[in-house]
Amino acid sequence: MKSTWTSRFTSFLFILPYLAAFGLFLLFPILYGFVISLQDFELLSAAHPFVGLRNYITIFTPGTYENSIFFRGLWTTFQFVLYSVPLLIVVGLGMAMLVNALPAKLRGLFRTFYFLPYALSASVMAVIWLMMFDTNAGFINSLLQKLGLTGIPWLTATPWVWIALVLTTLWWTIGFNMIIFVNALNEVPEDYYEAAAIDGAGAWSRFVSITLPSIRPVMLFVMITSTIASFNIYAQPFLLTRGGPGDTTKVLLINVLDQAFVRKDIGSASAMAILMALLIMMVSIVQFRLTNRKEKV
Amino acid sequence: MGKAKKIGLLVLAILIALFVLLPLVWMLSTAFKNDFEALSGRMNFFPQKPTLDNFVQGLSGELMNTPILRWIINSLSVGIVGTAIVLLIDSMAAFALARLPDLPLRRTLLSMFIASLMIPSVLTFLPMYIEFNTLGLINTYQALILPATAGAFGVFLLYQFFVSFPKEIEEAARIDGVNKWNLYARILLPSAVSIMMTLGIFTFMGIYNDFVWPLYATTSPEMRTITAGIAMMATGSYTQSYGKLMAMTTIAALPVLIIFIVGQKSFVKAITSSGVK
Numbered sequence A: 001m002k003s004t005w006t007s008r009f010t011s012f013l014f015i016l017p018y019l020a021a022f023g024l025f026l027l028f029p030i031l032y033g034f035v036i037s038l039q040d041f042e043l044l045s046a047a048h049p050f051v052g053l054r055n056y057i058t059i060f061t062p063g064t065y066e067n068s069i070f071f072r073g074l075w076t077t078f079q080f081v082l083y084s085v086p087l088l089i090v091v092g093l094g095m096a097m098l099v100n101a102l103p104a105k106l107r108g109l110f111r112t113f114y115f116l117p118y119a120l121s122a123s124v125m126a127v128i129w130l131m132m133f134d135t136n137a138g139f140i141n142s143l144l145q146k147l148g149l150t151g152i153p154w155l156t157a158t159p160w161v162w163i164a165l166v167l168t169t170l171w172w173t174i175g176f177n178m179i180i181f182v183n184a185l186n187e188v189p190e191d192y193y194e195a196a197a198i199d200g201a202g203a204w205s206r207f208v209s210i211t212l213p214s215i216r217p218v219m220l221f222v223m224i225t226s227t228i229a230s231f232n233i234y235a236q237p238f239l240l241t242r243g244g245p246g247d248t249t250k251v252l253l254i255n256v257l258d259q260a261f262v263r264k265d266i267g268s269a270s271a272m273a274i275l276m277a278l279l280i281m282m283v284s285i286v287q288f289r290l291t292n293r294k295e296k297v
Numbered sequence B: 001m002g003k004a005k006k007i008g009l010l011v012l013a014i015l016i017a018l019f020v021l022l023p024l025v026w027m028l029s030t031a032f033k034n035d036f037e038a039l040s041g042r043m044n045f046f047p048q049k050p051t052l053d054n055f056v057q058g059l060s061g062e063l064m065n066t067p068i069l070r071w072i073i074n075s076l077s078v079g080i081v082g083t084a085i086v087l088l089i090d091s092m093a094a095f096a097l098a099r100l101p102d103l104p105l106r107r108t109l110l111s112m113f114i115a116s117l118m119i120p121s122v123l124t125f126l127p128m129y130i131e132f133n134t135l136g137l138i139n140t141y142q143a144l145i146l147p148a149t150a151g152a153f154g155v156f157l158l159y160q161f162f163v164s165f166p167k168e169i170e171e172a173a174r175i176d177g178v179n180k181w182n183l184y185a186r187i188l189l190p191s192a193v194s195i196m197m198t199l200g201i202f203t204f205m206g207i208y209n210d211f212v213w214p215l216y217a218t219t220s221p222e223m224r225t226i227t228a229g230i231a232m233m234a235t236g237s238y239t240q241s242y243g244k245l246m247a248m249t250t251i252a253a254l255p256v257l258i259i260f261i262v263g264q265k266s267f268v269k270a271i272t273s274s275g276v277k
Helices: A005-037 A054-060 A065-101 A104-119 A122-133 A139-146 A160-186 A190-198 A203-214 A216-231 A235-241 A252-261 A266-296 B003-031 B053-060 B068-099 B106-116 B122-134 B141-150 B153-163 B167-175 B180-191 B193-209 B212-217 B226-235 B242-262 B264-272
Strands: none
Touching: A005 A266, A005 B068, A005 B106, A005 B122, A005 B141, A005 B180, A054 A065, A054 A266, A065 A104, A065 A160, A065 A216, A065 A252, A065 A266, A065 B003, A104 A160, A104 B003, A104 B242, A104 B264, A122 A139, A122 A160, A122 A235, A122 B003, A122 B226, A122 B242, A139 B003, A160 A216, A160 A235, A160 B003, A160 B264, A190 A203, A203 A216, A216 A266, A235 B226, A252 A266, A252 B122, A266 B122, B003 B242, B053 B068, B053 B242, B068 B106, B068 B141, B068 B153, B068 B180, B068 B193, B068 B226, B068 B242, B106 B153, B122 B141, B122 B212, B141 B193, B141 B212, B153 B193, B167 B180, B180 B193, B193 B226, B193 B242, B193 B264, B212 B226, B226 B242, B242 B264
């Protein structure tokens, strides 16, 4: 086909609708968000004076309200990442190996069971677990009482609140990681294991010297996606604990949206959102680099 | 593997399955209990006096002034329309990127779309809210649908499919004088039915399950989606009635659970191709 001006124009028409959506609801908001972060942008006032980097400077000035909610939220989020990511990887891999070790007929069934909660929305997940964790009538405490134990204030006291949040997160999202690992495990060449078995390698040494190296790229993928998802945590504490007890589980995203919609300070909230996004992107780049370097050695 | 070990693994698998499924079974069971029984702390999976009251009241809208039926209809329509738009515009864009080499800025656009996959949603949330607010579109269906159309995941997924489509069929069609639109609509699109289904399921579930954006992008009770509505009820000052809450949660979960179970293979495929290569 000749590449005439009209031909190029028709080709362009095919991409135009998506390009418009991309521009209007992704590219423009990113640029506009940066502009807002340089403004004194009150949600309810008409004028939005330009203030340069003031919003950012305030966030980094110790003693200010913005400084405290940003860094406390960040620390809370970081704690959640620290508690959840290792479990999301280890348990996900463990469940994938378990499913793969089952008789072929049962594999599909159990995979579906484990994957099912992933289909639920955050609010359905939260409402179900609010009921499970209820101090008086909740399923878990009723069970504990039946066993002669005392009930636990799951959502209102530390460290239980962290255990509750990590547990619900695992329940809700582990299916995703499990599926990824199942696919990766299925692609490890069978003869590697056969060769190792002939050499008399035990289960653990086969796992360490064959399974882990073979699935390394997938491991990296799961690590990065789990870390990003955990950095973005919002639904679990917002719906289950309202950030409590006190501010224990007030993660960064709760604070950013509070700053925007409760305190109506969109400018400062945008600056926080940009810093948060930069941090998330930096973490994933660092993880990517680190794992890539290891592979070369 | 020894027999004892096999049985041990099976027992472990069943225990984990119980842990995973128990909350769902409990939700279903509680939905059929009256308030007294739901709050009694009794651990009966079969309600002593099963009742449909929770569902009837929930769907009729007389419950706590929450138009559940309207929320469900909102969610379904927003999900279906959004998915239809995504399928159309993503497939056209992917077709152009993969099969129309004279597309201006082809490489630049492709790398821009792929790069956008790593943009965290927190970056666009507030400016998009301001954008829709300025346009007077907060609390409209447009606000619930349009943001979902910008994601590049579908373009990327379909691009990979279209790129691997055999060139011979396409060339034969071109010699016959088929134009670009017919090449897209008559030849490439019909070959992509299964991958389009995959993308459709993925997109629908994403829109149906989203709750943060609809929570802020809607202001009146009638405009809520079911996920945003349930979230409001869970955090708001509504009276705690687990029976009713669970009946509504069951209704909210049912459409996606059905789609998920039916389209599970597609869903798994979409996840696998979403980045693991």
